[in-house]
Amino acid sequence: MKRSFKYLTIAAMAISIVACKKKDETTVVEDNSSAVVENQTTPVGVDDHAGHEHATQEDAMLEEAQKNPLTTVALKESDFSFGKIKKGDVVSHVYEITNTGTKPLIISSVKPGCGCTAPDFTKEPILPGKSGKITLKFDSGDFDGNVAKAADVYANVEKAPIRIGFTAEITN
Known part of the structure; x- marks a missing residue:
């Protein structure tokens, strides 16, 4: 039992170290006649199906999010460029999300791909026709380049x- 726990701990640490090194692919998804652009991010060197525990956590978050009646949304933008910023700068951007459906929009969680990004978001239900905010705060201290x-x-x-x-070009 101790040995398997040790191996699980080592595997979890290895996955978390690799998780911040990502490759990006862009996919366009059609949703009720409006295009939504989503970046599909996969950790480099990690099998998408390798982390059963990770998949279970995401499944639980998805299940929680979809407990309420479904609605539709529009993002003012899904990608943002900070341009050039100095290494060590902490920057943030606010994404506006509008409820275009007929049921209240409930954001249950925002999960960044890395510990360098801290999320904040509208916690109360967003009524049809109204907008909420999602803020991503990025600490550039551990990064260089793009x-x-x-x-x-x-x-x-x-x-x-x-x-x-979001993207940024980190300079010294």
Whole structure:
């Protein structure tokens, strides 16, 4: 038992170290006649199906998000560029999300792909026709050069999670 716990701990540490090194692919998804651009991010060198525990956690977050009646949303933008920033700068961007459906929009969680990004979001239900905010705060202290980061937004929408992201060029 102790040996398997030790191996699980080592495996979890290895996955978390690799998780911040990502490759990005862009996919366009059609949703009720409006295009939604989502960045699909996969850790480099990690099998998408390898982390059963990780999949279970995401499944639980998705299930929680979709407990409420489903609605539709529109993002003012799904990707943002900070441009050039100095290493060590902490920057943030606010993404506006509008409830275009007929049921209240409930954002249950926002999960960034890395510990360098801290999320904040509208916690109360967003009524039809109204807008809420999702803020991503990025600490550039551990990075050099071009970076691309993303976060998954879990909400009561059919195509959850919704992927939002940003890029920056870190200079010294």
